[in-house]
Amino acid sequence: xxxxxxxxxxxxxxxxxxxxxxxxxxxxxxxxxxxxxxxxxxxxxxxxxxxxxxxxxxxxxxxxxxxxxxxxxxxxxxxxxxxxxxxxxxxxxxxxxxxxxxxxxxxxxxxxxxxxxxxxxxxxxxxxxxxxxxxxxxxxxxxxxxxxxxxxxxxxxxxxxxxxxxxxxxxxxxxxxxxxxxxxxxxxxxxxxxxxxxxxxxxxxxxxxxxxxxxxxxxxxxxxxxxxxxxxxxxxxxxxxxxxxxxxxxx
Amino acid sequence: xxxxxxxxxxxxxxxxxxxxxxxxxxxxxxxxxxxxxxxxxxxxxxxxxxxxxxxxxxxxxxxxxxxxxxxxxxxxxxxxxxxxxxxxxxxxxxxxxxxxxxxxxxxxxxxxxxxxxxxxxxxxxxxxxxxxxxxxxxxxxxxxxxxxxxxxxxxxxxxxxxxxxxxxxxxxxxxxxxxxxxxxxxxxxxxxxxxxxxxxxxxxxxxxxxxxxxxxxxxxxxxxxxxxxxxxxxxxxxxxxxxxxxxxxxxxxxxxxxxxxxxxxxxxxxxxxxxxxxxxxxxxxxxxxxxxxxxxxxxxxx
Ligand SMILES: Nc1ncnc2c1ncn2[C@@H]1O[C@H](COP(=O)(O)OP(=O)(O)O)[C@@H](O)[C@H]1O
Ligand SMILES: [Mg+2]
Numbered sequence: 001x002x003x004x005x006x007x008x009x010x011x012x013x014x015x016x017x018x019x020x021x022x023x024x025x026x027x028x029x030x031x032x033x034x035x036x037x038x039x040x041x042x043x044x045x046x047x048x049x050x051x052x053x054x055x056x057x058x059x060x061x062x063x064x065x066x067x068x069x070x071x072x073x074x075x076x077x078x079x080x081x082x083x084x085x086x087x088x089x090x091x092x093x094x095x096x097x098x099x100x101x102x103x104x105x106x107x108x109x110x111x112x113x114x115x116x117x118x119x120x121x122x123x124x125x126x127x128x129x130x131x132x133x134x135x136x137x138x139x140x141x142x143x144x145x146x147x148x149x150x151x152x153x154x155x156x157x158x159x160x161x162x163x164x165x166x167x168x169x170x171x172x173x174x175x176x177x178x179x180x181x182x183x184x185x186x187x188x189x190x191x192x193x194x195x196x197x198x199x200x201x202x203x204x205x206x207x208x209x210x211x212x213x214x215x216x217x218x219x220x221x222x223x224x225x226x227x228x229x230x231x232x233x234x235x236x237x238x239x240x241x242x243x244x245x246x247x248x249x250x251x
Numbered sequence: 252x253x254x255x256x257x258x259x260x261x262x263x264x265x266x267x268x269x270x271x272x273x274x275x276x277x278x279x280x281x282x283x284x285x286x287x288x289x290x291x292x293x294x295x296x297x298x299x300x301x302x303x304x305x306x307x308x309x310x311x312x313x314x315x316x317x318x319x320x321x322x323x324x325x326x327x328x329x330x331x332x333x334x335x336x337x338x339x340x341x342x343x344x345x346x347x348x349x350x351x352x353x354x355x356x357x358x359x360x361x362x363x364x365x366x367x368x369x370x371x372x373x374x375x376x377x378x379x380x381x382x383x384x385x386x387x388x389x390x391x392x393x394x395x396x397x398x399x400x401x402x403x404x405x406x407x408x409x410x411x412x413x414x415x416x417x418x419x420x421x422x423x424x425x426x427x428x429x430x431x432x433x434x435x436x437x438x439x440x441x442x443x444x445x446x447x448x449x450x451x452x453x454x455x456x457x458x459x460x461x462x463x464x465x466x467x468x469x470x471x472x473x474x475x476x477x478x479x480x481x482x483x484x485x486x487x488x489x490x491x492x493x494x495x496x497x498x499x500x501x502x503x504x505x506x507x508x509x510x511x512x513x514x515x516x517x518x519x520x521x522x523x524x525x526x527x528x529x530x531x532x533x534x535x536x537x538x539x540x541x542x543x544x545x546x547x548x549x550x551x552x553x
Contacts, residue, residue, distance in 0.1 A: 118333075118335060119337060119338075119340065121333075122331070122333055122337025122339075124302065125297075125300060125331040125333070125337070126327070126399065127323055127351055127354060128350075132354065136339075137339060140341050141340070215340070215341030216383060217339075217383030217384065218340055218341055218385075
C-alpha cells in the first residue's frame with residue numbers, strides 16, 4: 001500500500017506543481033500534443049471519410065487500410081520514425097497520427113453512410129449540388145457519428161501520448177518513464193492518474209458535444225435520443241438511387 | 252411539352268429498364284405512367300430531370316434537348332415529389348419548403364414567407380411550419396413534399412408514387428387535393444403510380460406500361476376503359492374490377508364513364524352527351540377538359 005501513499009505524497013508535493021517539469025506545464029503539453037495530433041489526423045481522415053461516405057466507393061480500401069493502421073504497434077512505429085527523423089516531437093506526432101486516423105475515418109464514413117439514401121436522393125433531385133449535399137445534408141446528419149470517431153481517437157491518443165516522452169522530454173509520459181527508471185512508483189502512478197483524469201475530462205466534453213450536435217429534427221418526435229445512430233435502419237440502396245449518384249460523378 | 256425521342260436506358264448491370272420509348276406529354280395536363288413494379292416508370296420519370304441519363308435517345312422540354320442542360324439548374328426548375336416525401340429531417344417544415352428557392356438565391360425571409368403561403372396552398376395549417384418532418388403524419392409529410400415541389404413555381408411537376416405510402420383514406424384526400432391544385436395551377440404533371448384507379452382518377456392522359464418501358468396503350472381513361480387495346484391492357488385495367496371505381500356504362504344515349512359512387516366521370520369521345528362537362532363529384536375535373544368532341548388521344552402506341 002505504500003506506493004499509494006507515495007503517490008498521494010507526490011501529487012500533493014508543491015514542488016511538483018511548479019516549473020518547466022511541473023504538473024501544469026506537462027499537463028498543458030500533453031493536452032496540446034493531443035489536440036495537434038487530432039487536428040492533423042482529422043485533416044487527413046475526415047475528407048477521405050466524407051468522400052468514401054458520399055460516393056460509396058473505396059470503403060473496402062478504407063477498412064483494409066484502417067485495419068492495417070490499427071495493427072501497427074505504436075511504440076514500434078515511434079521508434080522506427082525516431083530512428084529516421086531523430087529525437088524530438090516529430091516521431092510521436094507521426095506515430096500518434098497513424099493511431100488516430102482509423103477511428104476518425106470510420107466515424108466520418110459511417111456517419112455519411114448512415115444518412116438515409118432517400119434523403120440524399122431527394123436533395124439531389126430538387127437541385128442541390130454535390131457540395132451542397134455534403135455540407136447541408138450529409139454533414140449535419142452524419143456529425144454525431146463523426147464526433148464519436150473523434151471521441152475514440154482522442155481517448156487513444158491522450159493515453160498513448162505518454163509515449164512521446166520516450167523520445168522527447170515531453171508531456172505526462174515523462175513521469176512514467178522517469179519514475180520507472182528511478183523506481184519512484186509514486187511518481188509513476190501519479191503520472192498515470194493525471195493521464196486518466198485528463199482522459200475522463202476529455203471524454204466528458206465529447207459526450208456533451210456529441211449530444212449537442214445531434215440535429216434537432218432527428219431527436220424531435222422520438223421518445224429518446226438515438227442510441228449512437230445504430231437504430232437507423234441501414235438504408236436499402238435502391239438501385240435507382242445509385243444511378244443518380246453515378247451520373248453526377250461521371251459528368 | 253415534354254418529348255421522349257427513342258429513349259433507351261440500360262443500366263450498367265445490363266438491365267434494360269426502358270427500351271426505345273417515344274412519347275410527347277402535353278403541357279398543362281396530367282400524364283400518368285402506370286404499370287407494374289419494375290416496368291420502368293421511375294426510370295422514365297427520373298430521366299426528365301436528369302437524375303438518370305438515357306443510354307440513347309433524347310428528351311426535349313419545350314423544344315430544348317435537356318441533355319445539353321446543366322443537371323443541377325434543370326432540377327431546380329422542375330418540381331419533384333417522391334414517396335416518403337424525402338424531406339430533410341434536420342430542417343423545419345418551412346425551411347424544407349424554402350430549400351430550393353434559397354438555393355436559387357431568394358433571400359431567406361422572402362423564401363419563408365412564400366413557403367407559408369404554399370402551406371396554405373397544399374392545405375396545411377401554418378402552425379405546422381416550425382415542426383420537423385418526423386413530427387408530422389405521413390399524409391402531412393406528403394403535403395409538405397408537394398409544397399416543396401411547387402416552391403420554385405415550376406412548369407413541370409414530377410410525382411413518383413407520392414401517395415403510395417399513406418393509408419387509403421388519406422390517399423383519397425390527397426388525390427382530391429391534387430386535382431384541385433391542378434385545376435388552379437395547370438402544371439405539366441407527370442405522375443407515376445402502379446394503381447390503375449389512381450391513374451384513371453388523376454390522369455388527363457394515361458400511359459400503360461409493360462416491362463421495359465414499353466407502351467401498352469396511351470389514351471384518356473375513358474378511351475382505355477372502353478377500348479383496351481389488347482389482352483394485357485384489358486387484364487391490367489380490369490384486374491380488380493368490382494372494387495375498381497371507374498367503369499363504362501351504357502345509359503342509352505352513349506357510353507359514359509361512371510365512378511364508384513355512380514356519378515358521371517366522363518363521356519367517351521364520339522358518344523353524345525351534352526351534359527358531360529357539367530357533372531359534379533370526384534370526376535368533375537376530368538370531365539371538363541375532355542368533353543365530347545375532344546380529339547382522340549389514344550391509339551398512338553399502335
Ligand atoms: N440503378 C439501377 N441499376 C440497375 N437496375 C435498375 C436501376 N434502377 C432501376 N433498375 C431496374 O430497371 C427496371 C425498371 O425500374 P424502375 O424504373 O424503378 O421501375 P418502376 O418504377 O416501374 O417500378 C427494374 O428492373 C429495376 O430493377
Ligand atoms: Mg418506381
